[in-house]
Amino acid sequence: MTRDQLLTAPDTVLPTLRGAVAGLPSYVPGRRGAGADIAALASNESHYPPLPAAAAAVAEAAVTMNRYPDSAAVELRERLARHLGVTAGEVAVGPGSVGVLQQIITGLCDAGDEVIFAWRSFEAYPILVELAGARPVRIPLDDAEGHDLEAMAAAVTGRTKVILLCTPNNPTGVPISHESIEAFLQSVRSDILVAIDEAYVEYAEAGSGPDSLALYRQYPNVCILRTFSKAYGLAGLRVGYAVAAPGIAEGLRRTALPFSVSALAQKAAVASLDAGEEMEARVSAVRQERARMAAQLEAQGWKLQASQGNFLWIRADDDLCARLVDAFDRAGILVRAYQGDGVRITVANPASNDRVLRLLEAHAA
Structure with missing residues (x-):
């Protein structure tokens, strides 16, 4: 029987996608x-070319592209730790902040668990949640185009595992104040991971949003999510990172696709931090x-x-x-x-x- 005959035969049973995938909207x-x-x-995207130091680092690293990168990204994690005032054990990296976010959801959510986020916010949120078999819980923005934290707190159930706070919010640009997030953290259970997504934090005016590192040091269920794709101009290389409690960060490193951050991306990120x-x-x-x-x-x-x-x-x-x-x-x-x-x-x-x-x-x- 030919392939075409097999495909059209009435008794042929072929592989099928999971229901969650078949109904998933494309990003x-x-x-x-x-x-x-x-x-x-x-x-x-940044409309500037890559920082000269980053471009030079990529050119130098390109001659070893026949070799696998450091899957643990030790040099980059140690450089980030010095930059942020944390330990390398508290840092996990991935292919852009969206890659790290997928590691977060994969690492914390079982089928049927819930992830709460504002809407409209980053378009990948519901896609990644549904892909993991979890349930996205969208909370409408308030009249000022920002997060309605009171409504988000009220939406917490026994199945809530992760809450995503995007500040400044994409696509509205509205930040969440430090005081608002602190009050929110005091109102939710400590076993819920609260991920503060700061993809655009470098563009924010000082004091307009939270001091996320201070919140992280006070509340161990806080996770900070950032990227080199925006202000650092490395969108084409795909490298982002999370800061989380050591046990959570270790779990994020375990759920990462091996070698997902290229050697070129790691070297460019280190060079970019040095060109602050x-x-x-x-x-x-x-x-x-x-x-x-x-x-x-x-x-x-x-x-x-x-x-x-x-x-x-x-x-x-x-x-x-x-x-x-x-x-x-x-x-x-x-x-x-x-x-x-x-x-x-x-x-x-x-x-x-x-x-x-x-x-x-x-x-x-």
């Missing part, structure tokens, strides 16, 4: 475009552009929340969202649309930002 990345006139503002002043200068420029754009958009009549990420958020219903995306597409500007919720626009170089400002001025109410 939607920011759109790509080709051409010098395209402004790619959909993925919150140069990175901070770039971040400062983004903050200045973010403030400039926000001021001009508010003057045009757009209502914005004060974003602390490298992006701005415009709340829009389906009709306005569709009209804005169509206008941006025709202008060669790629933005991220969330139907029924709004449009997220990455803060880029001044020339691209000016194109955004001109387009939105033409569509202001």
Whole structure:
């Protein structure tokens, strides 16, 4: 019997995907475009090239790409430990913060367990939770586009294993205050892991969000999640990390895919940490552009929340969202649309930002 005959035979039984996988929505990345006139503002990438030290480290490491990387990422974990004032045993790394998040959910959740997070927030949250067989519990944002921590605390049940707090929140840019998170931690059980996802923390103004390391030192059920993909400009190399109690961090290292963080990524991350002043200068420029754009958009009549990420958020219903995306597409500007919720626009170089400002001025109410 040929393959085609076997496929069409009425009594043929073929492998099937798990139900959780078959019904799983695909993660939607920011759109790509080709051409010098395209402004790619959909993925919150850094619009600076890699830090020179990171690029040099990658070039040097490339000659050994025939060898496996250090699966334990010892050098990177020790460098992160010095940077953060923790021990290497409290650090776990993975392929981007989303990879570490998958390690967290895999390590803590059994089938039927619950993971609570705000919505709308990072799009990968419900996908990773459902993939693990756990149940995502979405809590709507409050009127200020931030986390409704009171509602999140009220949603805790006996099956709750993980709570995700995204600050600044993606895609709205709204941070969670230190005092709010501290009060929240005092209200939830200590056996629930509270992961503070700080993918954009470097872009936040000092004092706008939590001192997550202080919270971690006070509350052993806190886990901090960060990445080199955004401010450090290593999105293409995929390296993120978590800071957690030693037992949890060890579990995250066990659930990691072996060799998931390449040697090039590890070397680039170490070099990037050593070039902190140069990175901070770039971040400062983004903050200045973010403030400039926000001021001009508010003057045009757009209502914005004060974003602390490298992006701005415009709340829009389906009709306005569709009209804005169509206008941006025709202008060669790629933005991220969330139907029924709004449009997220990455803060880029001044020339691209000016194109955004001109387009939105033409569509202001």
